[in-house]
Every structure is written in C-alpha cells, then in structure tokens.
Amino acid sequence: MPLLSDLINLPTSPLVAIIGAGGKTTTMYTVASELAQRGKRVITTTTTQIFYPEPDETDLLIVASETGALIKTIGEAWQQYRRVTVAGTVLRTEKLAGLEPEQPYELLVKSGADAVIVEADGARHRMIKAPAEYEPVIPLQTNVALLLMSAEAINQPLSERIAHRPELVAKVTSINMGDVLSPAVIARLITSEQGALKHIPETATAYLLITHASIAQKEAICELVYLLRSSSRIADVLSSGMPGEWFLNE
Secondary structure, X not given: OOOHHHHOOOOOOOEEEEEEOOOHHHHHHHHHHHHHHOOOOEEEEEOOEEEOOOOOOOOEEEEOOOHHHHHHHHHHXXXXXXXXXXXXXXXXXXXXXXXXXXXXXXXXXXXXXXXEEEEOOOOOOOOEEOOOOOOOOOOOOOOEEEEXXXXXXXXXXXXXXXXXXXXXXXXXXOOOOOOEOOHHHHHHHHHOOOOOOOOOOOOOXXXXXXXXXXXXXXXXXXXXXXXXXXXXXXXXXXXXEEOOEEEEOO
C-alpha cells in the first residue's frame, strides 16, 4: 500500500493546506508522520482550531502566538524531534487556536522546517461542506491543497446531518435542501471557486481526497472521478477506506 505522501506531488518545500470535511486532522498527522519517518522536519498547525494532539500524532506541542518566539523554540526542538505541532493559544481544555494566515510560511522559511502542514478549515465532523465567507483560511503561499470529503456523503439527501453549512452547499451547486448529493452535484461543489476551490492559489496543486470509501460506493466514486477529469484544477483523486491506506483513482 503506497503512502499518501508518495501519491501526491510534494515540492521541495511543501506548504500544505488541508480543507473540507471527513478527516482533515487524521490526514494532517498521517502525512507528517510519513515525512518524519524519512528524516524530514515537519510542522503541523492550523489557521482555525484543532483539538490537542494525541501522543502518537506529534512529538512536541508548542503554544505561542509571537512568530519570533515560535521560530526560536522550533529551531531548538529539531535537535530532538521531527514532528512539531504549533498552536497560537489555548482556547479551552481540549482545543487550541491556530496561527495567523501568514505565520505558517514564515515558519517554513525561517524555522528550519522541511514541510509545514496546515489544517485550514472546520467542518464539525460532517461528511462534506461548503465554505462560509471567511473560510477557508489558507496561507497565500500554499503550494499543495488537499480537499477532503467523506464518501458517505455521496448519493445522500442534503441535510444538516450530512453537510456542514448545507444551505451553502445548496447555493453553490444549485440544488435544494433534501436533494440528492449525486456525483454530478458533488463535482460542481469540488470544482467551484465558491466551493472546495475557494481561496486556493491557482499555483497550488490541488487533490481531492475521498475518505471512508467502500466497495458499495465504488461505482459512484468512479463516476465522480470521471466528472472531475475535465477540471484543470484537480490534479488527482485519491480514496481511502481506512486511515492511512490510500490509493489513486485512475
């Protein structure tokens, strides 16, 4: 089984933004661990909010809002660690607030990191989403974008149970609440500049990552992949049935 970091084309100094729904945090730490196992120094962070990382997800958590202090602390951490998670402040016992949008790039170029991975969106544990006016919070220098959705949303009626901001999903795709999220509808959402591609730099390489894929959804996923082939913005579509297990949809 190939690693996710093998299936996406990472540049020499990747600044990766992860958006959408259906497994952003797991994906962020998966890519970070894969790169760290190869000796890379990786920062994981957010421009929104994240839960405190589990012990197996990162080597060290650093909380500071001032860039200079972060650079100094991270630089010292590389003597011992390869995976560092950075947050701006503590919100409450289980949640951390992220960095300002310009800070991830500053850390990439000044802290000695080989890669920075940013969770740049929130979805409240739904399967699919459309962004609000202020979302996603993507660093301008992002060169790789991972657009996530859960396969469990495909061919389901649009509702608050399935989608985060379902009224915006309806608006972007020109459907109504209760209408089916068919592959054609989802393709419109993914390729829309007001949907999954919102705020993603045109110079960034974008991938659609479909989580929770199953044999039962194979035909629908194939239809979605076929529809996305006409988009010049989506480089490839990858699917995963279990965390950490990815394959490329040809």
